[in-house]
Amino acid sequence: MANTVNMSQYNEQAERRKQERRKQGKMRLSTATVTRDNRETIGNVTVPDYRIRCTDINVFYGDKHAIRNITLDIGRHEIIAMIGPSGCGKSTFLRCLNRMNDTIENCRVTGKIMMDNQDINDKSIDVVPLRAKVGMVFQKPNPFPKSVYENIAFGPRIHGLAKDKVELDEIVVTSLKRAGLWEEVKDRLDQPGTSLSGGQQQRLCIARTIAVNPEVILMDEPCSALDPIATTKIEELMDQLCADYSIVIVTHSMQQAARVSHRTAYFHLGDLIEVGATEQIFTKPVHQLTEDYITGRFG
Amino acid sequence: MHTFTFVLILLMLMVASFFFGRRRAVTVSKGDVRSLNSLPGYYGYYTALWCGIPALLIFTFWQFSESAVITNLVIAGLPEEVTLLSKQQLNLVINEIRNLVSDNIVASTISPEIAAAAERYREMQAISKMALFAVMMALGVGGATYALSRIHQQHKARNKVENTILIFLIACSTIAIFTTLGIVLSVLFEAILFFQAVPVTDFLFGLEWSPQTAIRPGQVGASGAFGAVPLFTGTMLVSAIAMVVAVPIGLMSAIYLAEYASPGMRALSKPMLEVLAGIPTVVYGFFAALTVAPFFRGWGESLGLAISSESALAAGVVMGIMIIPFVSSLSDDVIYAVPQSLRDGAYSLGATQSETIRKVVIPAALPGIVAGILLAVSRAIGETMIVVMAAGLAANLTANPLESVTTVTVQIVTLLVGDQEFDSPKTLAAFALGLVLFVVTLVLNVIALYVVRKYREQYE
Ligand SMILES: Nc1ncnc2c1ncn2[C@@H]1O[C@H](COP(=O)(O)OP(=O)(O)OP(=O)(O)O)[C@@H](O)[C@H]1O
Ligand SMILES: [Mg+2]
Numbered sequence: 001m002a003n004t005v006n007m008s009q010y011n012e013q014a015e016r017r018k019q020e021r022r023k024q025g026k027m028r029l030s031t032a033t034v035t036r037d038n039r040e041t042i043g044n045v046t047v048p049d050y051r052i053r054c055t056d057i058n059v060f061y062g063d064k065h066a067i068r069n070i071t072l073d074i075g076r077h078e079i080i081a082m083i084g085p086s087g088c089g090k091s092t093f094l095r096c097l098n099r100m101n102d103t104i105e106n107c108r109v110t111g112k113i114m115m116d117n118q119d120i121n122d123k124s125i126d127v128v129p130l131r132a133k134v135g136m137v138f139q140k141p142n143p144f145p146k147s148v149y150e151n152i153a154f155g156p157r158i159h160g161l162a163k164d165k166v167e168l169d170e171i172v173v174t175s176l177k178r179a180g181l182w183e184e185v186k187d188r189l190d191q192p193g194t195s196l197s198g199g200q201q202q203r204l205c206i207a208r209t210i211a212v213n214p215e216v217i218l219m220d221e222p223c224s225a226l227d228p229i230a231t232t233k234i235e236e237l238m239d240q241l242c243a244d245y246s247i248v249i250v251t252h253s254m255q256q257a258a259r260v261s262h263r264t265a266y267f268h269l270g271d272l273i274e275v276g277a278t279e280q281i282f283t284k285p286v287h288q289l290t291e292d293y294i295t296g297r298f299g
Numbered sequence: 300m301h302t303f304t305f306v307l308i309l310l311m312l313m314v315a316s317f318f319f320g321r322r323r324a325v326t327v328s329k330g331d332v333r334s335l336n337s338l339p340g341y342y343g344y345y346t347a348l349w350c351g352i353p354a355l356l357i358f359t360f361w362q363f364s365e366s367a368v369i370t371n372l373v374i375a376g377l378p379e380e381v382t383l384l385s386k387q388q389l390n391l392v393i394n395e396i397r398n399l400v401s402d403n404i405v406a407s408t409i410s411p412e413i414a415a416a417a418e419r420y421r422e423m424q425a426i427s428k429m430a431l432f433a434v435m436m437a438l439g440v441g442g443a444t445y446a447l448s449r450i451h452q453q454h455k456a457r458n459k460v461e462n463t464i465l466i467f468l469i470a471c472s473t474i475a476i477f478t479t480l481g482i483v484l485s486v487l488f489e490a491i492l493f494f495q496a497v498p499v500t501d502f503l504f505g506l507e508w509s510p511q512t513a514i515r516p517g518q519v520g521a522s523g524a525f526g527a528v529p530l531f532t533g534t535m536l537v538s539a540i541a542m543v544v545a546v547p548i549g550l551m552s553a554i555y556l557a558e559y560a561s562p563g564m565r566a567l568s569k570p571m572l573e574v575l576a577g578i579p580t581v582v583y584g585f586f587a588a589l590t591v592a593p594f595f596r597g598w599g600e601s602l603g604l605a606i607s608s609e610s611a612l613a614a615g616v617v618m619g620i621m622i623i624p625f626v627s628s629l630s631d632d633v634i635y636a637v638p639q640s641l642r643d644g645a646y647s648l649g650a651t652q653s654e655t656i657r658k659v660v661i662p663a664a665l666p667g668i669v670a671g672i673l674l675a676v677s678r679a680i681g682e683t684m685i686v687v688m689a690a691g692l693a694a695n696l697t698a699n700p701l702e703s704v705t706t707v708t709v710q711i712v713t714l715l716v717g718d719q720e721f722d723s724p725k726t727l728a729a730f731a732l733g734l735v736l737f738v739v740t741l742v743l744n745v746i747a748l749y750v751v752r753k754y755r756e757q758y759e
Contacts, residue, residue: 131649138647142643154645158658205644208648209648212649
């Protein structure tokens with residue numbers, strides 16, 4: 001009860017502020033038609049040619065209900081961006097897709113995640129081939145304390161992807177080339193990966209992920225520690241990669257989401273609020289919360 | 300009244316002067332405490348320090364010099380024929396007097412002069428005690444009064460108190476440093492004396508060790524050989540066996556604790572492992588000598604092997620058990636400190652838990668693990684009690700763990716136990732052995748510390 005009262009007060013205040021801004025000519029006309037207290041997902045969550053289909057995902061950390069009833073498709077060859085305020089569950093959702101939540105104690109995931117006619121959330125599924133198929137790039141570059149070469153060769157080795165040294169070399173070189181890092185490191189393959197710059201390290205991590213030939217790449221704020229040039233490089237890279245892969249990217253940069261993604265999903269306090277073509281989300285959001293967030297008027 | 304009561308009284312005086320000092324500060328501030336240079340409490344400490352330190356210094360000095368001064372005074376009062384005695388005989392007389400003073404049983408009947416001297420000794424002790432008390436109280440009260448008179452608004456009590464604390468801390472660390480230096484130098488000088496009698500090369504490269512030198516000239520079979528090689532190979536052999544036991548077991552349990560064990564299991568088993576480190580080495584020693592060594596010998600007999608009842612094997616295995624917690628505890632810490640993000644990186648590429656541990660976590664933690672092992676090695680090399688009891692005394696030059704060997708530490712013990720002349724090569728050899736042992740462990744420790752520091756930089 002108290003909540004709804006607060007919410008309507010909040011609505012009134014926001015309305016007043018909106019009117020004021022409108023008077024000052026600083027704001028475009030709102031397109032939002034769904035009020036803030038609606039927590040049903042708006043927009044089309046399914047796509048015809050899906051790679052992963054999530055149905056009713058709930059995640060609990062102990063008693064904490066981190067994300068609620070999320071249903072969403074990840075399309076083939078698409079880049080889908082997850083946006084939303086801090087703590088809304090973007091990373092949590094991302095980690096469901098390659099079962100990285102398994103490594104967190106007392107984390108429980110319910111719901112169905114279908115990929116290649118298998119429920120990958122089923123406890124009996126072997127996570128090793130799954131994680132080879134669904135790669136992940138983390139917010140902070142985390143190269144292994146090994147040489148650049150060994151960093152890339154790690155994945156192919158554990159999955160036995162190369163018959164001999166020649167093939168392994170080839171995988172390393174192609175991965176580095178595709179990650180746009182080859183020119184910068186070709187003379188220092190034997191140096192520690194940790195000696196590269198932050199942006200190079202992040203591309204090294206992307207190369208490492210590509211090297212095991214995944215079909216889906218999950219990226220959790222991959223550019224948050226990088227300068228604009230390195231960011232541009234990685235964005236170009238994603239553009240090329242989506243010809244072969246599906247990419248799910250979490251980002252706090254609205255511009256980045258708008259630049260690189262095909263679809264955008266907006267999360268809010270554990271709910272998936274709105275999904276749609278990126279174009280539409282950034283120009284004509286339907287949900288009031290989405291509009292608040294993308295116009296920087298959140299909270 | 301015991302002299303330590305004086306210290307107690309002085310402490311009470313210090314507490315009182317703290318309050319006087321603080322009140323005085325408040326008084327001079329005329330009610331506005333903020334106009335003072337320092338907080339009132341600092342004026343309290345300032346006064347207390349002035350009250351305590353001079354008196355305590357005098358007290359310490361007095362304790363050290365009292366008996367010498369009194370003895371000299373008593374001797375001066377003895378009749379001519381006693382004072383003119385030789386130094387050794389005089390010492391006997393003084394001992395007799397002191398024994399009488401402290402009511403010990405005295406062997407012979409006492410001459411009246413000695414009894415009188417003892418009486419004088421007692422009197423002087425009483426006087427000295429009174430004097431000490433008077434001086435201490437005077438210094439305490441005087442110091443405090445002086446300090447009180449110095450307190451005014453701009454008086455920098457805080458700086459002075461802080462400086463005093465600093466000087467105190469410096470003094471403490473200086474004591475530690477000088478003690479180390481003193482030990483090293485004394486070992487060094489004695490070793491140099493030894494090397495004047497026995498050439499360094501003979502000592503370092505000689506293959507035979509039998510340190511029986513002649514006590515009387517012309518004694519038979521007393522040439523003495525001081526070749527340290529058998530001792531060092533013995534030490535290496537026992538340490539190597541210890542490491543063969545300790546490194547795998549310690550490392551594996553560290554991996555289990557850091558990577559696989561549930562928090563409850565970890566909380567339970569880590570302290571239990573560390574209990575091993577708390578067992579006194581002498582207990583390990585008799586465990587090795589009385590339980591493990593006979594067990595090995597019986598086991599060898601049933602296999603048709605001749606295992607001597609004091610074998611390098613028994614000593615090494617037990618020493619290894621003793622060292623397990625060093626290896627496991629240090630390795631567990633460094634493995635635990637490997638950032639979770641590295642593990643996540645490996646998992647996200649589809650590595651299994653054991654692949655992640657073998658190929659990412661352990662390589663990342665390796666420098667720290669190596670450092671831990673080096674520290675354990677230096678511990679093993681210096682370990683004495685277990686080998687004294689279980690490894691034997693025969694300086695065999697052998698690499699066979701079933702035979703009995705002896706180690707550097709064991710020989711140092713046997714060289715110095717019992718009645719010894721302190722200038723024979725036999726005794727001095729102990730210092731030379733000690734010096735080499737010290738250098739070896741020092742080098743190991745330095746390498747270990749260097750490696751650990753390198754490792755820290757990697758993640759910071
Ligand atoms: N290991 C954990 N244990 C308990 N609660 C957690 C854990 N990880 C995340 N949470 C909680 O789950 C919720 C969602 O967290 P999540 O990390 O998914 O947010 P996010 O959207 O990625 O935020 P950010 O943008 O700051 O990265 C938060 O409220 C968080 O406190
Ligand atoms: Mg996150």
